[in-house]
Amino acid sequence: MLTRRKFLQATAYTSLTGFISLKLSSCLPHSAPDKKNLPIVISTWDAGIEANKAAWDVLSHNGRALDAVEKGVMVTEASNSCCVGLNGNPDRDGIVTLDASIMDENFNCGGVADLKRIKHPISVARRVMEKTPHVLLVGEGAQQFAVAEGFTLEPEYLSPKATQNYQKWLKKSEYKPVINVENKGDTPIAVPAKMPDGSWNHDTIGMIAMDITGNLSGSCTTSGMAFKMHGRVGDSPIIGAGLYVDNEVGGCAATGQGEDVIRIGGAAIVVEFMRMGLSPRAACKKAIERIASVKKEKAKDIQVAFVALAKDGTVGAYALQKGFTYAVTTNEGAKFFNAHYHLKS
Structure with a gap:
């Protein structure tokens, strides 16, 4: 009964x-991607168009995603950008310091932070991954390792653009990030901050790729926030913050105010949202909403954005503020997108 x-x-x-x-x-x-839609690469900002070309050269010849994401961001590191590489803007003491990380399909990962006088920090990060038992090397130790691995120690210098930006900054020497304000006349505009030469105040090239075999890898490299405190490290070299890859689910790279990406474990949480069934765009959106919730009224003063690539080959991105762009390259060609964003006013 x-x-x-x-x-x-x-x-x-x-x-x-x-x-x-x-x-x-x-x-x-x-689900596994349809191989006819592979390979694929996604990267941050307008710099991603050129970076994707180098990555695609590897991928289109049936190369490994890991090689593609390294070669791709090396283009940006070697460019005249004031945001990435040795041509980047210095810290407040006039010193250029670089951060980078890389991660493959097997959870192997490596990073460097506060690295000086090395042209390609992403390649040093890969050596950390492949030749040491560690994940992250910093400062003098990172430089010492790079030199021991055969990397050239470049002369200390500031590029002409970075010199101009630094001299202008020194007039006020405000020891705080100038974020999301582009000065045109007396009217601040809510877009990521630009320097006098038109380059971004702080930025990153982040890239996620999937090769013809369906394996994922990611990379992230930056010269960090312009005029930061000496010794400051952002999210880019930190696995789980600026970059994360799970070959069964997908990968994510972050850009923007690193402190707030670190605060929520940004890239890893995007991947976890995808694991729960969200699309790449929806997963990025949910992470951005979390940052907005944490920052509250201060969210309007920063920019954060994520790009993501899921195992099924779908891509997506989302930003806190208007103005974030990203590039996607597939067999159908290269495309450039304006990301959706959270703050509408």
Whole structure:
């Protein structure tokens, strides 16, 4: 005889097992991509167009995603950008310091931070991954390792653009990031801050690629926030913050105010949202909403954005503020997108 107690117990059991099944199904990895849609690469900002070309040269010749994301961002590191590489803007003491990280399909990862006088920090990060038992090397130790690995120690210098920007900054020497304000006349405009030469105040090139075999890798490199405190490190070299890859789910790279990406473990949480079944764009959006919730009224003073690539080959991005752009390259060609954003006023 079915008593009331047994009925309630049976109902509770059915509800619990149904809930568990729902949760498990929502955490299954994304389906494998259709190989005719591979390879694919996504990267941050307008610099991503040129970076993607170098990555695509590797991918289109059936190369490994890891090689593609290294070669791709090396283009930006060697450019005249005031945001990435040795031509970047210095810290407040006039010293250029570089951060980078890289991660492959097997959870192997490496990073360098506060690295000086090395042209390609992303390649040093890869050596850290492949030749040491560590994940992150910093400062003098990172430089010492790079030299021991055969990297050239470049002369100390500031590029002409960075020199101009630094001299202008020294007139006021405000020891704080100038973020999301582009001065045109007396009217501040809510877009990521630009320097006198038109380059971004702080920025990163982040890249995620999937090769013809369906394997994922990612990279991230930056000269960090312009005129930062000496010794400051952002999210870019930190696995799980500026970059994260799970080959069963997808990968994510971050850009913008690194402190706030670190605060929520940004790239890793985007991947976890994808693991729960969200699309790349929806996962990036949810992470941005978390940052906005944490920062509250101060969210309007910063910019953060994420790009993501899921295992099924779908891509997406989302930003806190208007103005973030990203590049995607597939067999159908290269495309440039303006990301959707959270703050509308």
